[in-house]
Amino acid sequence: DAKTTQPNSMESNEEEPVHLPCNHSTISGTDYIHWYRQLPSQGPEYVIHGLTSNVNNRMASLAIAEDRKSSTLILHRATLRDAAVYYCILRLGGNEKLTFGTGTRLTIIP
Amino acid sequence: EAGVAQSPRYKIIEKRQSVAFWCNPISGHATLYWYQQILGQGPKLLIQFQNNGVVDDSQLPKDRFSAERLKGVDSTLKIQPAKLEDSAVYLCASSFGGGATDTQYFGPGTRLTVL
Numbered sequence: 001d002a003k004t005t006q007p008n009s010m011e012s013n014e015e016e017p018v019h020l021p022c023n024h025s026t027i028s029g030t031d032y033i034h035w036y037r038q039l040p041s042q043g044p045e046y047v048i049h050g051l052t053s054n055v056n057n058r059m060a061s062l063a064i065a066e067d068r069k070s071s072t073l074i075l076h077r078a079t080l081r082d083a084a085v086y087y088c089i090l091r092l093g094g095n096e097k098l099t100f101g102t103g104t105r106l107t108i109i110p
Numbered sequence: 111e112a113g114v115a116q117s118p119r120y121k122i123i124e125k126r127q128s129v130a131f132w133c134n135p136i137s138g139h140a141t142l143y144w145y146q147q148i149l150g151q152g153p154k155l156l157i158q159f160q161n162n163g164v165v166d167d168s169q170l171p172k173d174r175f176s177a178e179r180l181k182g183v184d185s186t187l188k189i190q191p192a193k194l195e196d197s198a199v200y201l202c203a204s205s206f207g208g209g210a211t212d213t214q215y216f217g218p219g220t221r222l223t224v225l
Contacts, residue, residue, distance in 0.1 A: 032210045043114075043201050043216025044153065087152060091210045096141060097166065098214060100152030 004088045009105045012078050020073040020104055022088030027068050032091045034098070035062065035073050037084040044087065044100075047073065083108045112136065114217035116202050122223045128190040131220045135184070135204030141165075142179055143214065144187050145201040153201055159185065160207055189222075197224045 005023040012018040024033070035047040048055055048062045050071070055062045061074040075082055087103040115134040123129050135142050140161050145153035156175065158166040161182040170177070174193070179185040189196055199219040205212045 030210075036214075041218075043203070043219050044214075045216065046213045049211060085152075096205065096207065096209055096212055096214075097155060097158065098153075100154070102150075102152055 004090060004101055006086075006088055006101065006104045008102070009107065011107045011109055013109050014080060015077055018075040018078045018082070018106065020075075020086050020088075020106065021070065022072070023070045024088070024090055025069045027090055028092070030092060033062065033064060033068075033071050034089045034091050035060070035086060036089065036098070036100075037086045038103070039081075039084045047086070049091075078106075078108050080108050080110065082106065114202055114204055114215055116200075116217035116220055118220055119218065120221050120223075122225065123192055124225050125194055126191040128188065129192055129222060130186050130188045131200050131202075131222075133185045133187070133202030133217060135202070136215055139204035139206055139215075140182070141205045141207035141212075142185050143203040143205075144177055144185070145203065145216075147199045147201055147219070149198070156187070192222075192224045194224050197222055 032049055032051050034049040036044040037047050038044040048060050050062045050064055063072045085103040085105050087100050089098050117132050142159045144156045146156050147153040156170045157177045159179040162179045177187045199221050201216055201219045203214040203216045205214045
């Protein structure tokens, strides 16, 4: 599986935007970029996914670089409830398997 | 819509004892997964079922771990005998089974402590 690289931790102020980076320089043309997050004492939950174009949903936006070697998850206005570990995962086309790394632990400062 | 149910939520056992975890997936989901999450790490896939058949069990320690999904609905994961290094959260997830864009829905997990 192609690997991703994320910062171990990030901090952000409440009510400000958060940009969570992910590098995936060995991505292949059929790899989808998925983001999941894990709130404290809960199982992971789906956030967003994309292939080539930028994507928006009610939770977040995903900005994908033109060469697809990096992407950024954008939380437009962080709340305390967004404090979690965020995982960037490459998912091979046609494969349902999720391979988690260690993710980015996001701390929100009130 | 009901989510993925798991029980028990917590379990404490001594090494060499046996333990079993139960998972009931979201209704209609064909694919079921068991993950192991050791403290400070991301979840690691142990086994994936498609209906009641095994798709991937390459990372399941088969000398002590076993899993079944009878009738293609709920599933049990068993550890026999447990070791200290099995202390972890065991997560169950399910999905429709639609490939690389399919969303996995996770249960709350079972926290296992082996003494």
